[in-house]
Amino acid sequence: MTGRPRSEAARKAILQAALDLCARDGYQGVTMKGIAQAAGSGRQTVYRWWQTKAQVLLEALTEVMAERMPPTPDSGDPRADLVAFLEQTFTLAQGVSGHIVVGLMADAQSDPELAADLRATIIGPRRAALRSVLERGVLPPDVDLELTVDLVFGAMWYRLLNRHAEVNAELAEEIAGLLARIR
Amino acid sequence: MTGRPRSEAARKAILQAALDLCARDGYQGVTMKGIAQAAGSGRQTVYRWWQTKAQVLLEALTEVMAERMPPTPDSGDPRADLVAFLEQTFTLAQGVSGHIVVGLMADAQSDPELAADLRATIIGPRRAALRSVLERGVLPPDVDLELTVDLVFGAMWYRLLNRHAEVNAELAEEIAGLLARIR
Amino acid sequence: MTGRPRSEAARKAILQAALDLCARDGYQGVTMKGIAQAAGSGRQTVYRWWQTKAQVLLEALTEVMAERMPPTPDSGDPRADLVAFLEQTFTLAQGVSGHIVVGLMADAQSDPELAADLRATIIGPRRAALRSVLERGVLPPDVDLELTVDLVFGAMWYRLLNRHAEVNAELAEEIAGLLARIR
Amino acid sequence: MTGRPRSEAARKAILQAALDLCARDGYQGVTMKGIAQAAGSGRQTVYRWWQTKAQVLLEALTEVMAERMPPTPDSGDPRADLVAFLEQTFTLAQGVSGHIVVGLMADAQSDPELAADLRATIIGPRRAALRSVLERGVLPPDVDLELTVDLVFGAMWYRLLNRHAEVNAELAEEIAGLLARIR
DNA sequence: CCATAAACGAGACGGTACGTCATGTCTTACA
DNA sequence: TGTAAGACATGACGTACCGTCTCGTTTATGG
Numbered sequence: 001m002t003g004r005p006r007s008e009a010a011r012k013a014i015l016q017a018a019l020d021l022c023a024r025d026g027y028q029g030v031t032m033k034g035i036a037q038a039a040g041s042g043r044q045t046v047y048r049w050w051q052t053k054a055q056v057l058l059e060a061l062t063e064v065m066a067e068r069m070p071p072t073p074d075s076g077d078p079r080a081d082l083v084a085f086l087e088q089t090f091t092l093a094q095g096v097s098g099h100i101v102v103g104l105m106a107d108a109q110s111d112p113e114l115a116a117d118l119r120a121t122i123i124g125p126r127r128a129a130l131r132s133v134l135e136r137g138v139l140p141p142d143v144d145l146e147l148t149v150d151l152v153f154g155a156m157w158y159r160l161l162n163r164h165a166e167v168n169a170e171l172a173e174e175i176a177g178l179l180a181r182i183r
Numbered sequence: 184m185t186g187r188p189r190s191e192a193a194r195k196a197i198l199q200a201a202l203d204l205c206a207r208d209g210y211q212g213v214t215m216k217g218i219a220q221a222a223g224s225g226r227q228t229v230y231r232w233w234q235t236k237a238q239v240l241l242e243a244l245t246e247v248m249a250e251r252m253p254p255t256p257d258s259g260d261p262r263a264d265l266v267a268f269l270e271q272t273f274t275l276a277q278g279v280s281g282h283i284v285v286g287l288m289a290d291a292q293s294d295p296e297l298a299a300d301l302r303a304t305i306i307g308p309r310r311a312a313l314r315s316v317l318e319r320g321v322l323p324p325d326v327d328l329e330l331t332v333d334l335v336f337g338a339m340w341y342r343l344l345n346r347h348a349e350v351n352a353e354l355a356e357e358i359a360g361l362l363a364r365i366r
Numbered sequence: 367m368t369g370r371p372r373s374e375a376a377r378k379a380i381l382q383a384a385l386d387l388c389a390r391d392g393y394q395g396v397t398m399k400g401i402a403q404a405a406g407s408g409r410q411t412v413y414r415w416w417q418t419k420a421q422v423l424l425e426a427l428t429e430v431m432a433e434r435m436p437p438t439p440d441s442g443d444p445r446a447d448l449v450a451f452l453e454q455t456f457t458l459a460q461g462v463s464g465h466i467v468v469g470l471m472a473d474a475q476s477d478p479e480l481a482a483d484l485r486a487t488i489i490g491p492r493r494a495a496l497r498s499v500l501e502r503g504v505l506p507p508d509v510d511l512e513l514t515v516d517l518v519f520g521a522m523w524y525r526l527l528n529r530h531a532e533v534n535a536e537l538a539e540e541i542a543g544l545l546a547r548i549r
Numbered sequence: 550m551t552g553r554p555r556s557e558a559a560r561k562a563i564l565q566a567a568l569d570l571c572a573r574d575g576y577q578g579v580t581m582k583g584i585a586q587a588a589g590s591g592r593q594t595v596y597r598w599w600q601t602k603a604q605v606l607l608e609a610l611t612e613v614m615a616e617r618m619p620p621t622p623d624s625g626d627p628r629a630d631l632v633a634f635l636e637q638t639f640t641l642a643q644g645v646s647g648h649i650v651v652g653l654m655a656d657a658q659s660d661p662e663l664a665a666d667l668r669a670t671i672i673g674p675r676r677a678a679l680r681s682v683l684e685r686g687v688l689p690p691d692v693d694l695e696l697t698v699d700l701v702f703g704a705m706w707y708r709l710l711n712r713h714a715e716v717n718a719e720l721a722e723e724i725a726g727l728l729a730r731i732r
Numbered sequence: 733c734c735a736t737a738a739a740c741g742a743g744a745c746g747g748t749a750c751g752t753c754a755t756g757t758c759t760t761a762c763a
Numbered sequence: 764t765g766t767a768a769g770a771c772a773t774g775a776c777g778t779a780c781c782g783t784c785t786c787g788t789t790t791a792t793g794g
Binding site for chain 5: 399
């Protein structure tokens with residue numbers, strides 16, 4: 001027997017409800033119960049396909065990022081490419097996506113499986129993307145690229161978390177400017 | 184009239200219990216109920232002086248840092264001072280203190296009052312300390328110190344959260360080395 | 367859609383636990399927490415169906431009385447019927463049921479909703495039953511039946527509360543004897 | 550050494566506060582903490598002289614009754630004396646005193662010491678008083694006076710508790726009328 | 733005329749029940 | 764078999780009151 005197939009409508013409703021609730025109540029305010037209610041779905045339907053609210057939001061975030069993060073075009077100017085890449089990244093990080101990813105990171109501190117998923121799905125690919133942009137030649141060849149990635153994305157995370165400064169186009173310019181001064 | 188004075192024993196027992204539970208169960212596993220139980224105190228006694236577990240742990244962390252973070256001595260060698268400062272910082276961040284501060288940062292995302300306390304008590308002073316070390320002359324005079332602080336502490340936070348690499352003496356050396364190449 | 371139906375097992379376990387606890391600890395010693403624990407049920411399950419311990423015990427008492435209070439048979443001898451009715455009533459009042467109904471009455475002093483429920487469920491029907499027995503002709507026709515009911519059940523309540531004398535078959539006989547002397 | 554003598558002002562303030570709170574919040578709403586606060590006294594001062602709120606209210610009630618319950622005058626007309634006695638009793642029972650004594654009776658169900666105090670201080674003397682009035686000759690000499698007291702005061706208690714009818718002068722008349730018909 | 737000592741106000745203490753909320757599992761009827 | 768609905772056992776939440784304790788202060792008496 002095959003049984004009733006999974007409802008794509010329910011899946012989309014759940015992911016969208018999770019995003020909406022996160023925008024309205026913040027990451028911490030989202031609950032599995034709330035997601036199911038807002039999606040007009042049963043509680044069990046959520047639990048059948050995801051184990052935690054973090055997994056729901058991770059999948060929702062992945063879909064959002066797939067839509068909104070096209071590969072950075074190679075303009076021939078390495079520094080301009082870097083600025084473009086960072087501006088695009090920072091813009092996304094300022095919105096609801098930023099709140100989600102920060103919340104996911106917080107939950108990941110006590111959920112190793114989520115931590116692994118988060119690295120594999122979001123963090124890792126973004127690190128690779130930044131690295132490939134950096135490899136186009138903004139830095140002297142003997143500079144440690146992994147360290148540079150840590151410094152650049154680290155500044156972004158730090159500001160996202162601590163909110164002592166904006167994560168915007170200006171930051172992108174300043175970072176590119178500072179990297180350009182490394183000899 | 185004055186009433187019975189606050190019990191310093193209870194205060195210390197609660198802070199210590201919070202630290203112990205955090206070490207055993209992780210930040211997320213700590214509960215107000217658990218703290219009171221482990222401290223052998225009543226629930227109301229905890230709530231009388233702190234509103235949330237985050238506030239308890241923030242005070243506990245503050246006391247730990249006050250003990251373990253002496254001012255960085257001025258050796259005359261700016262880069263050596265920077266390395267010493269970062270090593271000291273990173274060492275503390277690797278232990279339970281790191282878990283706590285990461286958890287606090289996560290909670291602060293949905294608790295503005297905690298966020299303000301955290302900036303005022305922990306983050307701000309550390310930023311000021313790093314900035315004063317950087318001012319000793321590791322960088323060209325026209326480099327934006329705030330941006331540099333964001334990059335350096337950002338890298339630390341990023342690694343603490345994402346755990347893709349260690350936060351250790353080696354990182355301190357590498358960062359100092361990279362900063363020294365800025366012209 | 368229908369949802370999971372209410373668990374009759376849980377309902378019975380809760381009512382039985384309430385009775386058991388009342389027998390063991392007395393009415394005042396019963397707590398909602400204790401009922402849930404003793405019933406092996408969750409706290410929320412109790413609160414879902416009853417608001418207070420008084421409501422739980424009222425329902426439990428109602429079920430006990432439904433089992434143990436058959437209608438008084440009409441033997442043709444009004445005074446014998448009255449004695450039989452009172453003996454049956456007093457016997458039940460001597461046991462745990464008496465403790466419960468006294469406790470309910472006490473709580474009803476500060477809970478008007480409970481007071482109404484108690485009158486509608488227990489007190490009112492018993493008054494009506496006594497009245498119908500009295501109407502069989504133990505009293506002269508112009509005697510106020512409501513007042514007589516107050517006197518008879520009043521004596522029972524008074525002794526139940528104050529415990530200065532037993533509420534037993536002897537009392538039933540004495541009351542019937544005194545009523546028979548009214549001209 | 551003698552130490553500071555007990556403060557009569559505090560004693561009176563506590564008793565009065567207990568009465569006021571009982572009038573405002575009902576018997577159940579009274580708390581030891583609330584009494585102390587309302588009396589402007591310390592918690593320990595209340596506990597030093599009384600163990601429970603019931604004991605406080607019993608003493609307060611005793612003082613009220615001593616003021617308001619003069620001995621029933623012997624007019625020569627036994628039935629008129631009975632009516633006068635019952636009217637006086639019922640009038641007092643209608644007010645705050647009624648609420649208090651009902652609450653005390655409720656608490657006494659789970660506090661044997663209070664039950665004994667209540668019988669000795671309030672219930673017993675009132676029973677004796679009613680009995681002495683009845684002995685003036687409203688009843689045939691072979692009627693059981695204790696039973697009659699139970700019926701009369703029972704009716705009062707029953708109405709005070711269940712509130713299905715007033716406890717007033719009319720009731721006094723009706724009871725006296727019914728007792729007069731006993732042959 | 734202080735010294736003693738008990739009562740006083742204030743309020744923190746350890747404890748426990750309260751009623752609410754979210755968790756993750758389960759049991760229905762329906763699709 | 765997937766789904767919406769919702770009851771279930773569990774356990775933390777923050778609040779209220781309990782009865783005890785420990786302060787500083789007040790008020791009597793007795794050496």
